[in-house]
Amino acid sequence: MALDNKNNEFKVIGSTPNRPDGLDKVTGRARFGADISVPGMLHGAVVRSPHAHAKIVKIDASKALAMKGVKAVITRADFPEGLEGEDWNLQENAMAGEKALYDGHAVAAVAATSPLAARDAAKLIEVEYEVLLHVTDVDEAMKDGAPAIREGAADYSVPEGLHPNVVRFFDTGMGDLDKGFAEADLVVERSYTTEAAHQGYIEPHACLGQMGADGRGELWCCTQGHWFIRRMSTAVLGVETTNIRVTPSEIGGGFGGKTTITIEPLSLALSRKAGGAPVKMVMNRGEVLRATGPTSSASMDIKMGMTKDGKITAAHGTFRMQGGAFPGAPVDVTTMLAFANYTIENVHHIGYDVITNRPKQAAYRAPGAPMAAFAVESTVDEMCRTLGLDPIETRLKNASRDGTRSTFGPKFGPVGLVESLEAARDHANYKMPLGPNQGRGVASGYWMNWGGETSASVAMSEDGTVTVSVGTPDIGGSRASMALMAAEAFGIAYENVRVNISDTGALGVNEPTHGSRATYASGLATIKAAEECITKMCKRAADKWGIDADAVIWEDGSAKPSGPNAGEFDPLSIGEICAEMGETGGPISGHYEGSPTGFSGSFGTHVVDVEIDPETGHTTVLRYLVVQDAGKAIHPAYVEGQFQGGAAQGIGWALNEEYIYGEDGRLQNPVFLDYRIPVASDLPMIDTVIVEVPNPGHPYGVRGVGETGITPPLPALANAIADATGLRMRGLPMTPPKILAALKAQKNG
Amino acid sequence: MVEINLWSGLRRFADGKDKVEVSGKTVGEILDDLVARYPGMAPVIKAGVSISVDGEIIPTGRREPVKEDSEVFLLQRLKGG
């Protein structure tokens, strides 16, 4: 069956039907992580370190265990020893061993008969600490004299002579930098910093775990990827992977933060110790902010060369990122994608992954890309201003496009940066007149997207309707997208497809809904599995007609003879074939298992207008435009939603969101009052333009869209502020105190 | 023989070279031969890499075919949000 990019032939792709879970979600019926209860359930609570870095001398749980209703207390002693690599990191992060490594690090947990009893019992667990020197800033952590958080944590990549807190080192690039900079008319060298931002999902982590003494059990939790949760939890607990079945609940936002484990293995361990009673655990907001992954903070140096007419001749970036007390800051991505918007012959990246006394970072929407974009796109903007060049024309001049070599090596296929820049340039927002203290900023961004391990099934029902089972939790409407793709493939109505998110027992391994992969990979899997069903249905029709299966085609939801030579038969509809399937060979279903590699990256360009209050430094976002390549928008409203959500998160990161640590190494703002994500009155409408440069690696041309959108806002806001004030802000967040101080300094010369 | 482009930090594990010649017909075969020829590369491959073959990025698969004239790059193992 032809599944190429014939846009004009789509019947349902590109329409915007109501999502299947809409009714449940507007009536309060949808069951999220904390909404699941079972009979005999206990409640868990966690004891967390109040210190940034401390030796755990003694844990005394006797008072807690003496409390009525307390059924189990666990510490690290209840976990197996001898784990290595990332498994050890996960175990150590889930429950501290010899040392507490950050403010909020779990040191013990308790299960009791009510949430209040568990909380009260947790307060009775006495932990004796020996406080150690700590470090929370990435630059400080690399300096001589900084406390070594964990000797020997560095891997093969780290050259000798670096601080033991540097645990991974990256060095990538190509070309001849000296030659490139020599060709430039303008060479600019600048330093930038970004603070850690939290994913800020509104639903705190929640789970309900049950495990018996035999190591078998079940886990219900809110997660982006239940196979990941299963593998990580069982590894940490030292039980066989298959012994735990994980069922995902509805998920109240993740943005990368729910691709890893936090309390899940604790609930299982508590359950086992409490004799197999299920244990429900729900984090509060303070725990989420203190102990689950925010993204990395970064300190960066950028050097770029440009000719008078705007050609980028060379680029060098040094990126220092801390990812908390464990290796994993996404500097690997940063050192690939930092300059990916541009075709640059001479380019080099140096990256340092640094450990500090902060929580283990978790992926956050385009992990590693926004920080670099802030540094690089700010530098490009500054160069354009210095040289009197238009920021969009300059980007067009250097833009990555089909056939150009990327700054990370391989050549690009068809991608949509040029198209996004042109659409931004031609949009009304780019021409709106600006008033006093107002400015406009432009920036582009990129995410390379992902395929990943994928398994899906499509099963025919007796009435010809279709059940699709995928393993990627639906966070933003993906069930609607899967249903649209299945409906398109079968040639049936959207309403005749039901999409389920299956548990780990029903499908092969699936990577999470991450990397902007779900619509691409689970979508591709759905289409391929549907094709298998169609092939089988054509065979059933062929058998009925007594002709060769090759002589049957599938069109508009029916099997038909392929032509006059095949014979004269009335089409057999999907309903007719399925109604008889019990008599014609049994159930009909199709499967897909694979790791599709035909994903292709998504470029986007943002244009933002701001107004700065010159007396207070307050930034008002006046209007905002997102233009991004979706390949093919399956459900355009949810594509727009991804664009808008990414932009809003980026605006928050740019202006107000930050992790603030005190001298004592404790997080000072573990509440939404002070961890300031954008509220409704902070934002204007977010205008969107969907560019469609089809991805040849997907049957319908899809490319992931989820992550790119958080990348341009950071520099776009900085560039707009520069346009409004002449000030170049090089540290995030660009808060009113920072802007006002810079305005004063500017005024005082 | 297939030419693999290494990222610059890997030169120290490959006698200072940023391109190396290896033999093999699949991703797995060329990675195995790379380690055989340059044992210093073993921890790199063990830690996990992605590979791009003619512009297509292969995150994990070892069975994907590689041709003599394919353009091959070793890349960092990626992770998304």
Added chain:
Amino acid sequence: MRFHSPASFEDAANIAASATGVTRFLAGGTDVLVQLRADIVEPDDLIDVKQIAGVKDITRRSDGGWDLGVAVAGAEMTEHAALMADWPGLVEGMGLIGSTQVQGRATLVGNLCNASPAGDASPGMMAAGVTVTVTGPNGTREVAVEDVPTAPGRTSLEKGEVVSAVHIPARGANGGDAYLRFIPRTEMDIAVVGCGVNLRLDGDIVTEARVALGAVAPTARLVQDAADAIIGTTLDDAALDALAAAAEAACMPIDDKRGTIEFRTDVAGVLAKRAAKIAYARAKGDTK
């Protein structure tokens, strides 16, 4: 935690007076419950005053002033057109606290007695000259609001004392008030700086003024020098500059996660000017 719902302030005061542990009064609860949830304060005795007669009443006195019950929520004030017309600045200060949802519960007295330096209701009340009745085991006394907070989280109320009523002066002719605060976002933040201005005009001349600042010292406070800077003026540029200078001079802020000393000081001057202009326009009859 023991929960009490007394039927009179005398009973409430007696319960508090005889309590041996941590005691809190509950009106709107928007601070008490946050502290409870965050394990900052878990009272041994929690005394809900909302069952006491009259605590939800807004009453105009015969002198033109207003008496408010202690459980009147912010939303009930902003919805009260006559009160809003008299004291827009005071009411707006209350109305800026928290979200719409918080406004459904939060009260003037709660904000005052929580004694946060950054409470948004306090500067407006101080500028307006609000007093409160305090009921204790030994009877009642009247206290000016500026004398209630003594330090962050501390008040001048004695053990067993509870605020039992709020008294707002008569607006009188040719008066106007305003409250402005600075926050990083547009809503939902704690004030980084707050400023309330209340003044009266004779023609174009300011004849009376009270200026109060929040979040720039251990308590919200009246700044007499700032008031003096505009009394006798037409609020011309020189007067506004003098006002700003006096406001800045009165600042004794701290550096913290919400703002720097320098920022708070600068913005105190800016907000004093802006609030004074609004109060002046309102005194002139501008109803905005």
Added chain:
Amino acid sequence: MSKVHVTTTVNGDQAEFLCEPRETLLDCLRDKLHLTGSKEGCGTGDCGACSVTVDDRLVCSCLMLGVEAEGKEIKTIEGMADGENLRPLQAKFIEHAALQCGVCTPGILVASEALLKKNPDPTEEELRYWLAGNLCRCTGYDKIIRAVMDAAAEMRETS
């Protein structure tokens, strides 16, 4: 710890529960009455996911004690639709794709319904400020604002 017996009205029906004085109304709704549509996003009144009305006044149920519900009339998201008929706001949220993950949706619907009862024709700015205490991390609010404005227009036409 001794528990308090509370009698209240929830979505028009009488409800009774036993609670400790320190348990919030949200805890009681979710854990005792099994009305889990109201969500806890923060527990400190900063996110609005637990929005309910008490005697027609919009509040955060996390900032009210269960014992304070005695004799009150409480409405939650579960009581919004009339049987199988959705309120216009609910229908418009689905139609406008005004939810992604949907965890903030119940609170935003309850808050928006309270606004439209008070002000059937809000401006965009009034709506944005009214909803400032309802955090949404997925949508950037754009489609939420459009859905509420559209629902308001429809409700004005049919009233």
